[in-house]
Amino acid sequence: MMMIECPWCGKRDQSEFTAHGEAHIARPLDTFGLSDQQWGDYVFFRSNPKGLHYERWVHSFGCRQWFNVARNTATDEVYASYKPGEAKPIIKATTSRAKK
Amino acid sequence: MNKYSIFNLARQAKNYHQNWQAAWRSPEPKKHYDVVIVGGGGHGLATAYYLAKECGITNVAVLEKGWIGGGNTGRNTTIIRSNYLWDESAALYDHAVDLWGGLSQELNYNVMYSPRGVLHVAHSVHDLQEIGRRGNAIHLNGIKSKFMTPEEIVKMVPYMNLDCRFPVMGGLFQQLGGTARHDAVAWGYARAADALGVDIIQNCEVTGFDIKGGTVKGMATSKGKISADKVGVVVAGHCSVLADMAGFRLPIESFPLQALVSEPVKPCVDQVIMSNGVHAYISQSDKGELVIGASSDLYTSYTQRGGFDVIEDTLQAIVELYPALSRMKMLRQWGGIVDVTVDRSPILSKTPVDNLFFNCGWGTGGFKATPGSGHVFAHSIAEGNMHPYAAPFSIDRFNSGALVDEGAASAVAH
Numbered sequence: 221m222m223m224i225e226c227p228w229c230g231k232r233d234q235s236e237f238t239a240h241g242e243a244h245i246a247r248p249l250d251t252f253g254l255s256d257q258q259w260g261d262y263v264f265f266r267s268n269p270k271g272l273h274y275e276r277w278v279h280s281f282g283c284r285q286w287f288n289v290a291r292n293t294a295t296d297e298v299y300a301s302y303k304p305g306e307a308k309p310i311i312k313a314t315t316s317r318a319k320k
Numbered sequence: 321m322n323k324y325s326i327f328n329l330a331r332q333a334k335n336y337h338q339n340w341q342a343a344w345r346s347p348e349p350k351k352h353y354d355v356v357i358v359g360g361g362g363h364g365l366a367t368a369y370y371l372a373k374e375c376g377i378t379n380v381a382v383l384e385k386g387w388i389g390g391g392n393t394g395r396n397t398t399i400i401r402s403n404y405l406w407d408e409s410a411a412l413y414d415h416a417v418d419l420w421g422g423l424s425q426e427l428n429y430n431v432m433y434s435p436r437g438v439l440h441v442a443h444s445v446h447d448l449q450e451i452g453r454r455g456n457a458i459h460l461n462g463i464k465s466k467f468m469t470p471e472e473i474v475k476m477v478p479y480m481n482l483d484c485r486f487p488v489m490g491g492l493f494q495q496l497g498g499t500a501r502h503d504a505v506a507w508g509y510a511r512a513a514d515a516l517g518v519d520i521i522q523n524c525e526v527t528g529f530d531i532k533g534g535t536v537k538g539m540a541t542s543k544g545k546i547s548a549d550k551v552g553v554v555v556a557g558h559c560s561v562l563a564d565m566a567g568f569r570l571p572i573e574s575f576p577l578q579a580l581v582s583e584p585v586k587p588c589v590d591q592v593i594m595s596n597g598v599h600a601y602i603s604q605s606d607k608g609e610l611v612i613g614a615s616s617d618l619y620t621s622y623t624q625r626g627g628f629d630v631i632e633d634t635l636q637a638i639v640e641l642y643p644a645l646s647r648m649k650m651l652r653q654w655g656g657i658v659d660v661t662v663d664r665s666p667i668l669s670k671t672p673v674d675n676l677f678f679n680c681g682w683g684t685g686g687f688k689a690t691p692g693s694g695h696v697f698a699h700s701i702a703e704g705n706m707h708p709y710a711a712p713f714s715i716d717r718f719n720s721g722a723l724v725d726e727g728a729a730s731a732v733a734h
Contacts (some may be wrong), residue, residue: 235629239619262720264571264662268560270622293621
Protein backbone atom coordinates (compact mmCIF):
# COMPACT_ATOMS: atom_id res chain seq x y z
CA MET A 221 0.00 0.00 0.00
CA MET A 222 1.38 3.38 -1.00
CA MET A 223 1.75 6.10 1.67
CA ILE A 224 1.70 9.73 0.62
CA GLU A 225 2.84 12.71 2.63
CA CYS A 226 0.24 15.47 2.58
CA PRO A 227 2.09 18.76 3.21
CA TRP A 228 -0.68 19.76 5.63
CA CYS A 229 -1.77 16.47 7.29
CA GLY A 230 1.33 14.29 7.22
CA LYS A 231 1.71 10.72 5.97
CA ARG A 232 -1.59 9.08 5.02
CA ASP A 233 -2.80 6.09 3.05
CA GLN A 234 -3.00 6.54 -0.73
CA SER A 235 -6.73 5.69 -0.77
CA GLU A 236 -7.44 9.05 0.94
CA PHE A 237 -6.03 10.87 -2.10
CA THR A 238 -6.96 11.35 -5.73
CA ALA A 239 -4.34 11.71 -8.45
CA HIS A 240 -4.79 14.33 -11.15
CA GLY A 241 -1.94 13.66 -13.52
CA GLU A 242 1.15 15.50 -14.63
CA ALA A 243 2.03 18.67 -12.70
CA HIS A 244 3.64 21.92 -13.86
CA ILE A 245 1.62 22.24 -17.08
CA ALA A 246 0.94 25.96 -17.25
CA ARG A 247 -2.23 27.11 -19.00
CA PRO A 248 -1.23 29.06 -22.12
CA LEU A 249 -1.71 32.80 -21.68
CA ASP A 250 -2.33 33.66 -25.34
CA THR A 251 -5.55 31.64 -25.56
CA PHE A 252 -6.90 33.39 -28.67
CA GLY A 253 -3.65 33.00 -30.57
CA LEU A 254 -3.33 29.24 -30.04
CA SER A 255 -3.69 26.83 -32.98
CA ASP A 256 -5.65 23.54 -32.76
CA GLN A 257 -2.29 21.79 -32.65
CA GLN A 258 -1.18 23.76 -29.60
CA TRP A 259 -4.53 23.42 -27.83
CA GLY A 260 -4.57 19.64 -28.39
CA ASP A 261 -1.02 19.32 -27.10
CA TYR A 262 -1.87 21.33 -23.99
CA VAL A 263 -5.13 19.54 -23.18
CA PHE A 264 -4.42 15.91 -24.08
CA PHE A 265 -0.74 15.09 -24.61
CA ARG A 266 1.28 13.94 -21.60
CA SER A 267 4.84 12.76 -21.01
CA ASN A 268 3.66 9.65 -19.07
CA PRO A 269 7.22 8.69 -18.06
CA LYS A 270 8.35 5.37 -16.66
CA GLY A 271 10.39 6.62 -13.74
CA LEU A 272 10.40 10.03 -12.08
CA HIS A 273 7.01 11.75 -12.40
CA TYR A 274 5.92 15.09 -10.98
CA GLU A 275 2.18 14.94 -10.47
CA ARG A 276 -0.78 16.66 -8.83
CA TRP A 277 -2.71 15.05 -5.99
CA VAL A 278 -5.62 16.22 -3.86
CA HIS A 279 -6.32 15.02 -0.33
CA SER A 280 -9.97 14.22 -1.20
CA PHE A 281 -10.88 12.40 2.02
CA GLY A 282 -8.80 14.65 4.25
CA CYS A 283 -8.06 18.35 4.14
CA ARG A 284 -9.06 18.63 0.44
CA GLN A 285 -5.94 20.62 -0.38
CA TRP A 286 -4.04 20.25 -3.64
CA PHE A 287 -0.32 19.58 -3.71
CA ASN A 288 2.39 18.03 -5.88
CA VAL A 289 4.23 14.75 -5.50
CA ALA A 290 7.45 13.43 -7.02
CA ARG A 291 7.06 9.68 -7.47
CA ASN A 292 8.74 6.90 -9.39
CA THR A 293 6.08 5.31 -11.61
CA ALA A 294 8.27 2.24 -12.17
CA THR A 295 8.34 1.36 -8.45
CA ASP A 296 5.63 3.56 -6.86
CA GLU A 297 8.29 4.99 -4.53
CA VAL A 298 7.22 8.45 -3.30
CA TYR A 299 10.21 10.81 -3.14
CA ALA A 300 8.73 14.09 -2.00
CA SER A 301 5.56 16.14 -1.55
CA TYR A 302 5.50 19.89 -1.98
CA LYS A 303 2.95 22.66 -1.99
CA PRO A 304 1.52 24.15 -5.18
CA GLY A 305 3.58 27.06 -6.44
CA GLU A 306 6.82 25.62 -5.07
CA ALA A 307 9.56 24.66 -7.50
CA LYS A 308 10.09 21.02 -8.48
CA PRO A 309 12.44 19.36 -6.02
CA ILE A 310 15.52 17.90 -7.68
CA ILE A 311 15.38 14.15 -7.26
CA LYS A 312 18.49 12.13 -7.99
CA ALA A 313 16.48 9.23 -9.29
CA THR A 314 17.16 7.11 -12.29
CA THR A 315 14.33 5.98 -14.52
CA SER A 316 14.14 2.27 -15.08
CA ARG A 317 15.24 2.87 -18.66
CA ALA A 318 18.38 4.68 -17.57
CA LYS A 319 19.19 1.93 -15.07
CA LYS A 320 19.54 -0.72 -17.75
CA MET B 321 4.37 -26.95 -39.14
CA ASN B 322 2.74 -30.06 -37.64
CA LYS B 323 -0.97 -29.67 -38.25
CA TYR B 324 -3.04 -30.17 -35.12
CA SER B 325 -5.70 -32.79 -35.93
CA ILE B 326 -7.22 -35.92 -34.47
CA PHE B 327 -5.10 -38.03 -36.84
CA ASN B 328 -1.86 -36.33 -35.84
CA LEU B 329 -2.83 -36.68 -32.23
CA ALA B 330 -3.27 -40.44 -32.70
CA ARG B 331 0.00 -40.68 -34.68
CA GLN B 332 1.93 -38.82 -32.00
CA ALA B 333 0.32 -40.87 -29.25
CA LYS B 334 2.11 -43.94 -30.64
CA ASN B 335 5.41 -42.17 -29.86
CA TYR B 336 4.23 -41.06 -26.43
CA HIS B 337 3.98 -37.47 -27.77
CA GLN B 338 7.77 -37.18 -27.92
CA ASN B 339 7.96 -35.85 -31.47
CA TRP B 340 5.80 -32.75 -31.54
CA GLN B 341 7.54 -29.73 -33.10
CA ALA B 342 7.99 -26.57 -31.07
CA ALA B 343 5.03 -24.30 -31.85
CA TRP B 344 7.38 -21.67 -33.27
CA ARG B 345 11.12 -21.34 -33.99
CA SER B 346 13.38 -19.13 -31.87
CA PRO B 347 15.63 -17.56 -34.50
CA GLU B 348 18.36 -15.00 -33.96
CA PRO B 349 17.36 -11.67 -35.50
CA LYS B 350 18.43 -10.94 -39.08
CA LYS B 351 20.13 -7.63 -39.94
CA HIS B 352 17.17 -6.36 -41.96
CA TYR B 353 13.42 -6.86 -42.17
CA ASP B 354 10.77 -5.33 -44.40
CA VAL B 355 8.58 -4.77 -41.36
CA VAL B 356 9.44 -5.01 -37.67
CA ILE B 357 6.60 -5.25 -35.17
CA VAL B 358 7.60 -4.14 -31.68
CA GLY B 359 5.57 -6.03 -29.09
CA GLY B 360 4.71 -9.73 -29.12
CA GLY B 361 1.27 -9.56 -27.57
CA GLY B 362 -1.91 -10.63 -29.32
CA HIS B 363 -2.26 -7.43 -31.36
CA GLY B 364 1.38 -7.49 -32.52
CA LEU B 365 1.34 -11.17 -33.42
CA ALA B 366 -1.98 -10.78 -35.23
CA THR B 367 -0.50 -7.86 -37.18
CA ALA B 368 2.50 -9.99 -38.22
CA TYR B 369 0.22 -12.90 -39.15
CA TYR B 370 -2.04 -10.82 -41.41
CA LEU B 371 0.99 -9.04 -42.94
CA ALA B 372 2.34 -12.43 -43.99
CA LYS B 373 -0.96 -14.02 -44.93
CA GLU B 374 -2.92 -11.23 -46.59
CA CYS B 375 -0.36 -8.60 -47.55
CA GLY B 376 2.35 -10.91 -48.89
CA ILE B 377 5.04 -9.44 -46.62
CA THR B 378 6.82 -12.38 -44.99
CA ASN B 379 10.18 -10.79 -44.13
CA VAL B 380 8.75 -9.71 -40.80
CA ALA B 381 10.05 -9.85 -37.23
CA VAL B 382 8.12 -9.56 -33.99
CA LEU B 383 10.34 -8.28 -31.17
CA GLU B 384 9.17 -9.11 -27.66
CA LYS B 385 10.88 -7.73 -24.56
CA GLY B 386 9.69 -10.63 -22.37
CA TRP B 387 7.94 -13.75 -23.55
CA ILE B 388 4.96 -14.36 -25.83
CA GLY B 389 1.73 -13.87 -23.93
CA GLY B 390 3.44 -12.50 -20.81
CA GLY B 391 2.05 -8.98 -21.03
CA ASN B 392 -1.53 -7.77 -21.17
CA THR B 393 -2.51 -10.60 -23.53
CA GLY B 394 -2.07 -13.01 -20.62
CA ARG B 395 -3.38 -10.60 -17.99
CA ASN B 396 -6.84 -9.58 -19.15
CA THR B 397 -10.20 -11.15 -18.35
CA THR B 398 -10.71 -12.50 -21.91
CA ILE B 399 -14.00 -10.79 -22.62
CA ILE B 400 -15.22 -10.25 -26.18
CA ARG B 401 -18.03 -7.90 -27.16
CA SER B 402 -18.73 -5.13 -29.64
CA ASN B 403 -21.55 -3.15 -28.04
CA TYR B 404 -19.95 0.26 -28.50
CA LEU B 405 -21.82 3.49 -29.07
CA TRP B 406 -20.26 5.15 -32.11
CA ASP B 407 -20.27 3.88 -35.71
CA GLU B 408 -16.45 4.02 -35.88
CA SER B 409 -16.04 1.79 -32.81
CA ALA B 410 -18.87 -0.55 -33.78
CA ALA B 411 -17.20 -1.12 -37.16
CA LEU B 412 -13.79 -1.84 -35.65
CA TYR B 413 -14.91 -4.04 -32.75
CA ASP B 414 -17.51 -5.90 -34.78
CA HIS B 415 -14.87 -6.59 -37.43
CA ALA B 416 -13.02 -8.38 -34.63
CA VAL B 417 -16.12 -10.32 -33.55
CA ASP B 418 -16.54 -11.49 -37.18
CA LEU B 419 -12.96 -12.76 -37.19
CA TRP B 420 -13.27 -14.43 -33.76
CA GLY B 421 -15.94 -16.74 -35.20
CA GLY B 422 -13.56 -18.58 -37.56
CA LEU B 423 -10.29 -17.99 -35.77
CA SER B 424 -9.69 -21.48 -34.35
CA GLN B 425 -10.05 -23.02 -37.84
CA GLU B 426 -7.99 -20.32 -39.50
CA LEU B 427 -5.08 -20.64 -37.07
CA ASN B 428 -5.44 -24.43 -36.62
CA TYR B 429 -5.32 -23.67 -32.90
CA ASN B 430 -8.23 -23.89 -30.51
CA VAL B 431 -8.67 -20.38 -29.11
CA MET B 432 -11.77 -21.57 -27.24
CA TYR B 433 -13.96 -18.71 -28.47
CA SER B 434 -17.16 -19.11 -26.54
CA PRO B 435 -19.98 -16.73 -27.55
CA ARG B 436 -21.84 -17.28 -24.29
CA GLY B 437 -23.36 -13.80 -24.18
CA VAL B 438 -22.46 -10.62 -22.35
CA LEU B 439 -24.99 -8.98 -20.03
CA HIS B 440 -24.67 -5.37 -18.87
CA VAL B 441 -26.93 -4.62 -15.91
CA ALA B 442 -28.30 -1.19 -15.04
CA HIS B 443 -28.70 0.02 -11.45
CA SER B 444 -30.24 3.44 -11.94
CA VAL B 445 -32.43 5.44 -14.28
CA HIS B 446 -29.26 6.96 -15.65
CA ASP B 447 -27.79 3.49 -16.34
CA LEU B 448 -31.05 2.49 -18.07
CA GLN B 449 -30.93 5.58 -20.27
CA GLU B 450 -27.29 4.90 -21.13
CA ILE B 451 -27.88 1.29 -22.18
CA GLY B 452 -31.04 2.42 -23.96
CA ARG B 453 -29.12 4.92 -26.04
CA ARG B 454 -26.21 2.59 -26.67
CA GLY B 455 -28.50 -0.41 -27.29
CA ASN B 456 -30.44 1.50 -29.94
CA ALA B 457 -27.22 2.75 -31.51
CA ILE B 458 -25.80 -0.75 -31.83
CA HIS B 459 -29.11 -2.09 -33.20
CA LEU B 460 -28.78 0.50 -35.98
CA ASN B 461 -25.26 -0.80 -36.62
CA GLY B 462 -26.65 -4.30 -37.07
CA ILE B 463 -25.06 -5.76 -33.95
CA LYS B 464 -27.47 -8.24 -32.41
CA SER B 465 -28.46 -7.57 -28.82
CA LYS B 466 -31.57 -7.24 -26.68
CA PHE B 467 -32.87 -5.31 -23.71
CA MET B 468 -33.84 -7.35 -20.67
CA THR B 469 -36.24 -6.64 -17.83
CA PRO B 470 -35.39 -7.59 -14.22
CA GLU B 471 -37.78 -10.58 -14.55
CA GLU B 472 -35.91 -11.86 -17.61
CA ILE B 473 -32.56 -11.30 -15.91
CA VAL B 474 -33.53 -13.30 -12.81
CA LYS B 475 -34.67 -16.16 -15.05
CA MET B 476 -31.29 -16.19 -16.81
CA VAL B 477 -29.14 -15.49 -13.75
CA PRO B 478 -31.08 -16.94 -10.80
CA TYR B 479 -28.31 -16.35 -8.25
CA MET B 480 -28.16 -12.60 -8.82
CA ASN B 481 -29.44 -10.46 -5.97
CA LEU B 482 -31.51 -7.92 -7.91
CA ASP B 483 -32.76 -6.24 -4.78
CA CYS B 484 -29.33 -5.14 -3.62
CA ARG B 485 -28.00 -1.78 -2.42
CA PHE B 486 -28.43 -0.39 -5.96
CA PRO B 487 -31.30 -2.55 -7.31
CA VAL B 488 -30.96 -4.02 -10.80
CA MET B 489 -33.45 -2.25 -13.08
CA GLY B 490 -32.71 -3.83 -16.44
CA GLY B 491 -29.97 -4.99 -18.76
CA LEU B 492 -28.53 -5.11 -22.24
CA PHE B 493 -27.50 -8.53 -23.56
CA GLN B 494 -25.19 -9.11 -26.54
CA GLN B 495 -25.60 -12.74 -27.59
CA LEU B 496 -22.39 -13.05 -29.63
CA GLY B 497 -20.22 -11.58 -26.90
CA GLY B 498 -18.33 -14.03 -24.75
CA THR B 499 -14.82 -15.14 -23.96
CA ALA B 500 -11.80 -16.79 -25.58
CA ARG B 501 -8.66 -18.31 -24.10
CA HIS B 502 -6.19 -15.43 -24.07
CA ASP B 503 -2.97 -17.50 -24.03
CA ALA B 504 -4.22 -19.59 -26.93
CA VAL B 505 -4.84 -16.43 -28.96
CA ALA B 506 -1.21 -15.34 -28.54
CA TRP B 507 0.19 -18.83 -29.08
CA GLY B 508 -2.10 -19.53 -32.04
CA TYR B 509 -1.15 -16.31 -33.83
CA ALA B 510 2.54 -16.84 -33.00
CA ARG B 511 2.50 -20.38 -34.39
CA ALA B 512 0.56 -19.44 -37.53
CA ALA B 513 2.75 -16.38 -38.20
CA ASP B 514 5.90 -18.43 -37.67
CA ALA B 515 4.66 -21.01 -40.18
CA LEU B 516 4.38 -18.20 -42.76
CA GLY B 517 8.01 -17.18 -42.18
CA VAL B 518 7.68 -14.49 -39.51
CA ASP B 519 10.60 -14.41 -37.04
CA ILE B 520 9.38 -14.26 -33.45
CA ILE B 521 12.21 -13.01 -31.26
CA GLN B 522 11.64 -13.15 -27.52
CA ASN B 523 13.78 -11.50 -24.82
CA CYS B 524 14.62 -8.75 -27.28
CA GLU B 525 13.95 -5.26 -25.96
CA VAL B 526 13.97 -2.20 -28.20
CA THR B 527 16.18 0.46 -26.60
CA GLY B 528 16.09 3.19 -29.25
CA PHE B 529 15.07 4.07 -32.80
CA ASP B 530 17.37 4.99 -35.66
CA ILE B 531 15.64 7.97 -37.25
CA LYS B 532 17.21 9.83 -40.19
CA GLY B 533 15.61 12.82 -41.86
CA GLY B 534 12.29 12.18 -40.13
CA THR B 535 12.09 8.57 -41.33
CA VAL B 536 12.62 5.50 -39.21
CA LYS B 537 15.45 3.29 -40.51
CA GLY B 538 15.70 0.71 -37.76
CA MET B 539 16.22 0.25 -34.06
CA ALA B 540 18.71 -0.66 -31.39
CA THR B 541 17.75 -3.71 -29.38
CA SER B 542 19.19 -5.84 -26.62
CA LYS B 543 20.16 -8.27 -29.43
CA GLY B 544 21.90 -5.70 -31.60
CA LYS B 545 20.90 -3.29 -34.35
CA ILE B 546 18.09 -4.22 -36.73
CA SER B 547 17.16 -2.17 -39.78
CA ALA B 548 13.64 -2.08 -41.16
CA ASP B 549 11.68 -0.39 -43.95
CA LYS B 550 8.65 0.02 -41.73
CA VAL B 551 8.07 -0.32 -37.99
CA GLY B 552 4.79 -1.00 -36.18
CA VAL B 553 4.77 -0.38 -32.44
CA VAL B 554 2.17 -2.40 -30.53
CA VAL B 555 3.32 -2.30 -26.92
CA ALA B 556 0.19 -1.37 -24.93
CA GLY B 557 1.13 0.13 -21.55
CA HIS B 558 4.66 1.11 -22.59
CA CYS B 559 3.70 3.03 -25.75
CA SER B 560 4.63 6.40 -24.19
CA VAL B 561 8.10 5.04 -23.41
CA LEU B 562 8.58 3.98 -27.05
CA ALA B 563 7.14 7.27 -28.32
CA ASP B 564 9.64 9.09 -26.10
CA MET B 565 12.46 7.15 -27.82
CA ALA B 566 11.09 8.30 -31.18
CA GLY B 567 10.89 11.91 -29.98
CA PHE B 568 7.17 12.62 -29.59
CA ARG B 569 4.47 12.42 -26.92
CA LEU B 570 1.15 10.56 -26.92
CA PRO B 571 -2.24 11.56 -25.50
CA ILE B 572 -1.98 8.59 -23.15
CA GLU B 573 -1.51 7.83 -19.47
CA SER B 574 -0.65 4.35 -18.17
CA PHE B 575 -2.48 2.82 -15.21
CA PRO B 576 -2.37 -0.56 -13.44
CA LEU B 577 -5.51 -2.64 -13.95
CA GLN B 578 -6.10 -5.66 -11.76
CA ALA B 579 -7.97 -8.91 -12.08
CA LEU B 580 -8.31 -11.96 -9.90
CA VAL B 581 -9.53 -15.55 -10.11
CA SER B 582 -11.14 -17.81 -7.56
CA GLU B 583 -10.61 -21.46 -6.82
CA PRO B 584 -12.20 -23.61 -9.56
CA VAL B 585 -15.80 -24.67 -8.99
CA LYS B 586 -18.50 -26.42 -11.03
CA PRO B 587 -20.11 -24.38 -13.83
CA CYS B 588 -22.31 -21.69 -12.30
CA VAL B 589 -21.75 -18.42 -14.17
CA ASP B 590 -22.98 -19.11 -17.71
CA GLN B 591 -22.57 -15.63 -19.20
CA VAL B 592 -20.26 -12.69 -18.78
CA ILE B 593 -22.08 -10.34 -16.43
CA MET B 594 -20.97 -6.81 -15.88
CA SER B 595 -22.18 -3.81 -14.04
CA ASN B 596 -20.76 -0.38 -14.77
CA GLY B 597 -22.73 1.20 -11.93
CA VAL B 598 -21.15 -0.72 -9.06
CA HIS B 599 -18.07 -1.72 -11.05
CA ALA B 600 -18.18 -5.47 -10.88
CA TYR B 601 -17.84 -8.00 -13.64
CA ILE B 602 -17.54 -11.71 -13.59
CA SER B 603 -17.32 -14.73 -15.84
CA GLN B 604 -16.23 -18.33 -15.40
CA SER B 605 -13.30 -19.88 -17.20
CA ASP B 606 -13.57 -23.35 -18.70
CA LYS B 607 -11.33 -24.55 -15.85
CA GLY B 608 -14.05 -23.42 -13.46
CA GLU B 609 -12.34 -20.38 -11.95
CA LEU B 610 -14.45 -17.30 -11.49
CA VAL B 611 -12.69 -14.47 -13.31
CA ILE B 612 -13.28 -11.08 -11.71
CA GLY B 613 -12.06 -7.76 -13.00
CA ALA B 614 -11.35 -4.78 -10.79
CA SER B 615 -11.23 -1.15 -11.82
CA SER B 616 -7.95 0.45 -12.78
CA ASP B 617 -5.95 2.20 -10.08
CA LEU B 618 -6.50 5.92 -10.37
CA TYR B 619 -2.88 7.02 -10.53
CA THR B 620 -0.37 6.41 -13.31
CA SER B 621 2.06 3.60 -12.72
CA TYR B 622 4.09 0.96 -14.55
CA THR B 623 4.13 -1.49 -11.63
CA GLN B 624 2.15 -4.57 -12.62
CA ARG B 625 0.53 -4.73 -9.17
CA GLY B 626 -2.13 -2.22 -8.14
CA GLY B 627 -3.57 -1.42 -4.72
CA PHE B 628 -5.60 -3.67 -2.42
CA ASP B 629 -8.27 -1.03 -1.85
CA VAL B 630 -9.31 -1.46 -5.50
CA ILE B 631 -9.78 -5.21 -5.05
CA GLU B 632 -11.71 -4.63 -1.85
CA ASP B 633 -14.14 -2.28 -3.64
CA THR B 634 -14.66 -4.77 -6.46
CA LEU B 635 -15.27 -7.73 -4.18
CA GLN B 636 -17.73 -5.73 -2.10
CA ALA B 637 -19.76 -5.15 -5.24
CA ILE B 638 -19.45 -8.81 -6.34
CA VAL B 639 -20.65 -10.08 -2.94
CA GLU B 640 -23.53 -7.59 -2.91
CA LEU B 641 -24.71 -8.73 -6.34
CA TYR B 642 -23.95 -12.46 -5.83
CA PRO B 643 -24.26 -13.26 -2.11
CA ALA B 644 -23.69 -16.97 -2.87
CA LEU B 645 -20.07 -16.16 -3.73
CA SER B 646 -19.27 -14.56 -0.37
CA ARG B 647 -17.21 -17.50 0.84
CA MET B 648 -15.32 -18.20 -2.41
CA LYS B 649 -11.56 -18.14 -1.98
CA MET B 650 -9.57 -16.03 -4.42
CA LEU B 651 -6.49 -17.84 -5.67
CA ARG B 652 -4.54 -15.33 -7.72
CA GLN B 653 -4.44 -11.60 -8.31
CA TRP B 654 -2.36 -9.67 -10.82
CA GLY B 655 -2.09 -6.35 -12.61
CA GLY B 656 -1.39 -5.22 -16.14
CA ILE B 657 -0.49 -1.77 -17.40
CA VAL B 658 -3.18 -0.23 -19.57
CA ASP B 659 -2.64 2.75 -21.87
CA VAL B 660 -5.66 4.97 -21.52
CA THR B 661 -6.70 7.75 -23.90
CA VAL B 662 -9.06 10.50 -22.86
CA ASP B 663 -11.87 9.26 -25.16
CA ARG B 664 -11.31 5.59 -24.23
CA SER B 665 -10.78 4.73 -27.90
CA PRO B 666 -7.58 3.28 -29.34
CA ILE B 667 -4.96 4.94 -31.49
CA LEU B 668 -4.15 3.27 -34.83
CA SER B 669 -2.09 5.84 -36.57
CA LYS B 670 0.83 7.16 -38.51
CA THR B 671 3.16 9.24 -36.35
CA PRO B 672 5.34 12.34 -36.80
CA VAL B 673 8.08 9.88 -37.88
CA ASP B 674 7.62 8.47 -41.41
CA ASN B 675 7.18 4.69 -41.70
CA LEU B 676 6.67 4.43 -37.95
CA PHE B 677 3.15 3.30 -37.06
CA PHE B 678 1.58 3.06 -33.61
CA ASN B 679 -1.23 0.77 -32.49
CA CYS B 680 -1.94 1.59 -28.86
CA GLY B 681 -4.34 3.23 -26.46
CA TRP B 682 -6.63 0.21 -26.22
CA GLY B 683 -6.80 1.04 -22.55
CA THR B 684 -8.76 -1.36 -20.43
CA GLY B 685 -10.39 -3.30 -23.27
CA GLY B 686 -8.00 -4.35 -26.02
CA PHE B 687 -8.27 -8.13 -25.88
CA LYS B 688 -11.66 -8.28 -27.58
CA ALA B 689 -10.30 -6.42 -30.59
CA THR B 690 -7.18 -8.56 -31.12
CA PRO B 691 -8.00 -10.08 -34.55
CA GLY B 692 -9.62 -6.93 -35.94
CA SER B 693 -6.87 -4.66 -34.66
CA GLY B 694 -4.13 -6.86 -36.15
CA HIS B 695 -6.01 -7.18 -39.43
CA VAL B 696 -6.57 -3.48 -40.07
CA PHE B 697 -3.13 -2.51 -38.73
CA ALA B 698 -1.40 -5.01 -41.05
CA HIS B 699 -3.22 -3.55 -44.07
CA SER B 700 -2.40 -0.02 -42.91
CA ILE B 701 1.33 -0.79 -42.61
CA ALA B 702 1.44 -2.67 -45.91
CA GLU B 703 -0.27 0.10 -47.86
CA GLY B 704 1.29 3.00 -45.95
CA ASN B 705 -2.21 4.44 -45.51
CA MET B 706 -4.57 3.75 -42.67
CA HIS B 707 -7.31 1.16 -43.35
CA PRO B 708 -10.80 2.77 -43.47
CA TYR B 709 -11.71 1.10 -40.14
CA ALA B 710 -8.52 2.49 -38.55
CA ALA B 711 -8.62 5.98 -40.07
CA PRO B 712 -10.98 7.54 -37.46
CA PHE B 713 -8.56 6.43 -34.72
CA SER B 714 -5.70 8.62 -35.90
CA ILE B 715 -3.57 10.45 -33.35
CA ASP B 716 -4.62 13.69 -35.11
CA ARG B 717 -8.08 13.48 -33.58
CA PHE B 718 -6.73 14.89 -30.32
CA ASN B 719 -5.78 18.05 -32.16
CA SER B 720 -8.74 18.26 -34.55
CA GLY B 721 -11.27 17.52 -31.81
CA ALA B 722 -12.92 14.57 -33.63
CA LEU B 723 -12.81 12.30 -30.57
CA VAL B 724 -14.58 8.92 -30.51
CA ASP B 725 -16.01 9.12 -27.01
CA GLU B 726 -16.58 5.63 -25.63
CA GLY B 727 -16.38 6.51 -21.96
CA ALA B 728 -19.66 4.77 -21.15
CA ALA B 729 -19.18 1.70 -23.34
CA SER B 730 -15.70 0.87 -22.18
CA ALA B 731 -15.90 1.89 -18.56
CA VAL B 732 -15.86 -1.62 -17.15
CA ALA B 733 -15.53 -4.68 -19.31
CA HIS B 734 -12.08 -5.67 -20.37
